[in-house]
Amino acid sequence: xxxxxxxxxxxxxxxxxxxxxxxxxxxxxxxxxxxxxxxxxxxxxxxxxxxxxxxxxxxxxxxxxxxxxxxxxxxxxxxxxxxxxxxxxxxxxxxxxxxxxxxxxxxxxxxxxxxxxxxxxxxxxxxxxxxxxxxxxxxxxxxxxxxxxxxxxxxxxxxxxxxxxxxxxxxxxxxxxxxxxxxxxxxxxxxxxxxxxxxxxxxxxxxxxxxxxxxxxxxxxxxxxxxxxxxxxxxxxxxxxxxxxxxxxxxxxxxxxxxxxxxxxxxxxxxxxxxxxxxxxxxxxxxxxxxxxxxxxxxxxxxxxxxxxxxxxxxxxxxxxxxxxxxxxxxxxxxxxxxxxxxxxxxxxxxxxxxxxxxxxxxxxxxxxxxxxxxxxxxxxxxxxxxxxxxxxxxxxxxxxxxxxxxxxxxxxxxxxxxxxxxxxxxxxxxxxxxxxxxxxxxxxxxxxxxxxxxxxxxxxxxxxxxxxxxxxxxxxxxxxxxxxxxxxxxxxxxxxxxxxxxxxxxxxxxxxxxxxxxxxxxxxxxxxxxxxxxxxxxxxxxxxxxxxxxxxxxxxxxxxxxxxxxxxxxxxxxxxxxxxxxxxxxxxxxxxxxxxxxxxxxxxxxxxxxxxxxxxx
Numbered sequence: 001x002x003x004x005x006x007x008x009x010x011x012x013x014x015x016x017x018x019x020x021x022x023x024x025x026x027x028x029x030x031x032x033x034x035x036x037x038x039x040x041x042x043x044x045x046x047x048x049x050x051x052x053x054x055x056x057x058x059x060x061x062x063x064x065x066x067x068x069x070x071x072x073x074x075x076x077x078x079x080x081x082x083x084x085x086x087x088x089x090x091x092x093x094x095x096x097x098x099x100x101x102x103x104x105x106x107x108x109x110x111x112x113x114x115x116x117x118x119x120x121x122x123x124x125x126x127x128x129x130x131x132x133x134x135x136x137x138x139x140x141x142x143x144x145x146x147x148x149x150x151x152x153x154x155x156x157x158x159x160x161x162x163x164x165x166x167x168x169x170x171x172x173x174x175x176x177x178x179x180x181x182x183x184x185x186x187x188x189x190x191x192x193x194x195x196x197x198x199x200x201x202x203x204x205x206x207x208x209x210x211x212x213x214x215x216x217x218x219x220x221x222x223x224x225x226x227x228x229x230x231x232x233x234x235x236x237x238x239x240x241x242x243x244x245x246x247x248x249x250x251x252x253x254x255x256x257x258x259x260x261x262x263x264x265x266x267x268x269x270x271x272x273x274x275x276x277x278x279x280x281x282x283x284x285x286x287x288x289x290x291x292x293x294x295x296x297x298x299x300x301x302x303x304x305x306x307x308x309x310x311x312x313x314x315x316x317x318x319x320x321x322x323x324x325x326x327x328x329x330x331x332x333x334x335x336x337x338x339x340x341x342x343x344x345x346x347x348x349x350x351x352x353x354x355x356x357x358x359x360x361x362x363x364x365x366x367x368x369x370x371x372x373x374x375x376x377x378x379x380x381x382x383x384x385x386x387x388x389x390x391x392x393x394x395x396x397x398x399x400x401x402x403x404x405x406x407x408x409x410x411x412x413x414x415x416x417x418x419x420x421x422x423x424x425x426x427x428x429x430x431x432x433x434x435x436x437x438x439x440x441x442x443x444x445x446x447x448x449x450x451x452x453x454x455x456x457x458x459x460x461x462x463x464x465x466x467x468x469x470x471x472x473x474x475x476x477x478x479x480x481x482x483x484x485x486x487x488x489x490x491x492x493x494x495x496x497x498x499x500x501x502x503x504x505x506x507x508x509x510x511x512x513x514x515x516x517x518x519x520x521x522x523x524x525x526x527x528x529x530x531x532x533x534x535x536x537x538x539x540x541x542x543x544x545x546x547x548x549x550x551x552x553x554x555x556x557x558x559x560x561x562x563x564x565x566x567x568x569x570x571x572x573x574x575x576x577x578x579x580x581x582x583x584x585x586x587x588x589x590x591x592x593x594x595x596x597x598x599x600x601x602x603x604x605x606x607x608x609x610x611x612x613x614x615x616x617x618x
Contacts, residue, residue, distance in 0.1 A: 005115050011110065045145070050114075056107075056112075064088070138152045160535075193471045196476065216431045217434075288365065289357075293345070484527045
């Protein structure tokens, strides 16, 4: 790098911080010298320090004018010597063999010459030539100050966890879309061995042309039941202790062991008889008979068995004639016939027992041919609860809340989940991209379903890449504070801990399995600091909240002081990119996606267009 456009000298050195005494106090934007264009002195700009044959590059952080006027010797300085300009900068790298290298290998010393650098040299700093064989270009925008195209090191970004943060309207959705739109449509990249899943809370990415044309969209809806828009979950995944615990918020000490036993018992019966209908019918008959013929009747079991028979579309109105009777030697059921004849369920009379069993009509209990997994789960939960209560192995009041949650949550889950067999779950896997919209889901599903998806995707990918990582999985979560928040008054403390621990595990362990997380959020301060500190690369748009700025300051070590100060005043669409993929922080004006059909549905409402009066009305 050759230049003779000297503008100052090094006045002081402190580590990588330098003070430069300038030869001139002029501050034009552009200069021309020997036919070359040079950028003027400005905050965030670059200067070259010559030490021997090495050019050390520094970035300007601030400027200052010092007044040399002294009352005691007012004529000591000429008028043009009265003011001195000083620039404060930090060294960021050096040129060696006409190549820019980031980092501190050489340090300047006092009186080293400082020079302006040409536009071509700035381009070599901000957008160096590619080292890759194919020289794949990946441009999402331009440098905010110099207008140079910034070629992102895509191979160092997408194999890391990425955080995109910014207030509403700052342009983070445009940045997120640009990143993955360019990646998914890149003609020089083959993504067959990678999977991308967008969890979309607001329905912003469901447009036909958003991100890419070839994608699978699941617009889940808890208001309406639409078989075509349900998300497929493998049967083996559904009948899993952890999955059911997530879906129904099972408590650790009593309800999770109950679900574990339920699944094990189901697997045992299924091995003996794989016909679910026959299997369940046999179990219902057994429990139904035990309630009224056992030696330890329980009051709660009557209402429970009524639920089972109703769920099985086999209601028994005769059960309304059974009442609970509490005696001095314990309770039992009492049957009151139409003729007001009464029979106690603990009767020893053989004829009364025969009559009671004929009334119960156990053997004629029949189920419908097709039973949904949710109905099967409810029935098995009730039957296992009855069995446990009758044998005194289960405390009714500990497990019954789980049954209530299964009944209530299943109403929503039935509308969004389709339980399928193993081979049917892969029918839509021809596309690299899936978009799962939760826009029309209730709050409970929005909180719980992404946890289930993340856990299952991570578990399956770990199994797939156990021996060798030949595939990558990219989970992208927009509005991630909805599920990564560490402050929530709507959920139990244990559930919040589980939720955060899951994502902490993913973000800590995911990289070695090729499982990568990208999150976008307008409230980074709400996200767990442990999770925030594990992101490798950041795209930071305008943030003005003090808590957000404080968190950014605490967790992002690659962000310098001058860049941090710019965060609250960044223009719309501009962001600071920093992290392990970047040698130093850069400010990029991300290109706006002009085609409205390709943009996410997050544009500001144009009130001028909305409220403008019709000319005829005027």
